[in-house]
Amino acid sequence: MDTSRKPGPVRIQDVAAKAGISAITVSRVLHQPAQVAAGTRARVHAAIEALGYIPDLAASALASRRSGIVGVLVPTIANSVFSETVAGLSDALADTGLQTLLGDYGYSADREAALLRAMLGRRAEAIVAVGLIRDPALRRMLRASGVPVVETWDLADDPIDLMVGFSNEAAGAAMGHHLLVRHYRQIAFVGGVDERAAARFAGLRRVIAPVHGATLTRLDRSGDLSIEAGRAGLAALLDRPHRLDAVFFASDVLAAGGLLEAAARGLSVPRQIAIAGLGDLEIGRALSPPLTTLRIHAHEMGRRAGEMLTRRLAGEAVPGAAVDVGFELVVRGST
Amino acid sequence: MDTSRKPGPVRIQDVAAKAGISAITVSRVLHQPAQVAAGTRARVHAAIEALGYIPDLAASALASRRSGIVGVLVPTIANSVFSETVAGLSDALADTGLQTLLGDYGYSADREAALLRAMLGRRAEAIVAVGLIRDPALRRMLRASGVPVVETWDLADDPIDLMVGFSNEAAGAAMGHHLLVRHYRQIAFVGGVDERAAARFAGLRRVIAPVHGATLTRLDRSGDLSIEAGRAGLAALLDRPHRLDAVFFASDVLAAGGLLEAAARGLSVPRQIAIAGLGDLEIGRALSPPLTTLRIHAHEMGRRAGEMLTRRLAGEAVPGAAVDVGFELVVRGST
């Protein structure tokens, strides 16, 4: 067993000594290289290289009062649309020297609070949340902290700070409109129990309810966004005596299950039953018939969030208003 | 525009003053509550609550020389099997007070190096990598840093430190064996150009090459692990004059594309063409026929990595040997 004492990590002082200058100059080479003479700069770089110096970012953050961190709070990174938003944010932040600190809370309120606390503890310069932050205590904590916050994927009346999303209600309405235009009248909605799904259903209902002879059913599958849940959802609907000619699923993954269940039952899509989803995921494009869906600009939401933050952190006054990035109806063979 | 000066975040000193005790005692309430009298503890908690105190973790890390961070390096978090490994790690670390810092390098060597540097800069107490770290310079940097490292998802002869994975070569061989037993002889492999896929192919070849009358073809789709790439892969193979009765895809996602392409061409699976994948993803279970696949213990690899680290950080001497968590052949209808 190796019991030799490591001399510990190399410090800025060691680099300075090796290069024959003072610590502050090394710091400047790292952060404002233009202020340092070319020769000195070269010697410092050589010393850094030779010693394998890696600056201590905790000490740097403490002294400079800039952590360089943006906290990103995600209900689950396993959902590919959310990871796209994270990717969009990372892209937007790539050139800013800001690093994202990803926190996946797995839809658990406790973990959400803990992660937020950790982000504030690391003095994140901004927080981006996928979805709204619901807990009033957390909202208060964030407001009090004065840290810029961007909530994405939803639009609400009382943003904590900034907001970039789309209207789930309008999305539901758009799909409802499409289904009506295609002469579907016995319509069902399959989604989770979250508020986002509720808003989509509300939009759907707003459009469908006034139409004479149209019916609308709702089936809640618990938050489980799996193909299997989609199959089970369609199966449950079909096993009811109620007539049905179109089903709108709150996610393409669920809708894929719907397509597969219909195929397993020998139902022709869309002739006997129309199926639509949301998200424009690859699985919906790949199955047959390809899925009518609502394309959500997940990547762009992340990008816009990053841009808003960058401007805000640069001192520009970014109006706190919510940005609506909209969505897009993509009509394919399944309706 | 609001130009009022914020009083800045609450510091430990403010809490101490409010509770009528010294800063160090507040620190102890947070880290070694048993050492503080119950009454004092209560007063401190009340003060923390009242002021909304959130400890500065950068300062804490600097003073205590413990960052509480475990860096996790992932080629892409969009691949669900990798996110499962991350989840397994998080589970194992949940009670340890360690927090994961996730870095997704999108298969870019530059970003990999930058992220690793950032993790070491934050003085991560350990690093977990999904996949091997290939760049010799990075390997040297990690070895020199003395930070515990766990490489997962692969087994190699020269781990940087710890290692928990499975043999991709053995996995390929197991699938080859299965296909031979089922009397398939004209076999193709579709995978990426990465070393992991290469190892799977090598295992396949080891088993198949010696068999008289058996043939083996390899088709590389660039790293794109999409359903569409799988379809295109099977299409390319079928458009060759060469006979073919089984295809092993390096991922269930690719294999799903294979199943769909076969269906689109009216080919019966597995009668006219057998299809197998790797990963045991939901999509393989959902399609028809369900996919024969190799189940990889992604979650367990993360969990084991976390356990090894926890023991190592607790001072136990954990042998540097590689842990093989194996895999499992799951035979379903597609072969």
Next chain:
DNA sequence: GCGCTAACTGTTAGCGCTACCATTCGCAGG
């Protein structure tokens, strides 16, 4: 030559927290 500016580098004093040691207090045992 002088003042003046620009370019470069150094000194000092913390950032907010905790390790280390010291101190205080109450009480059991002699």
Next chain:
DNA sequence: CCTGCGAATGGTAGCGCTAACAGTTAGCGC
């Protein structure tokens, strides 16, 4: 009464880095 001991708390001195200011030097115009 003193000693010894454990429990509870505090003072001091940094952790490694950078902001703010302070030199120092060279070059320039007059």
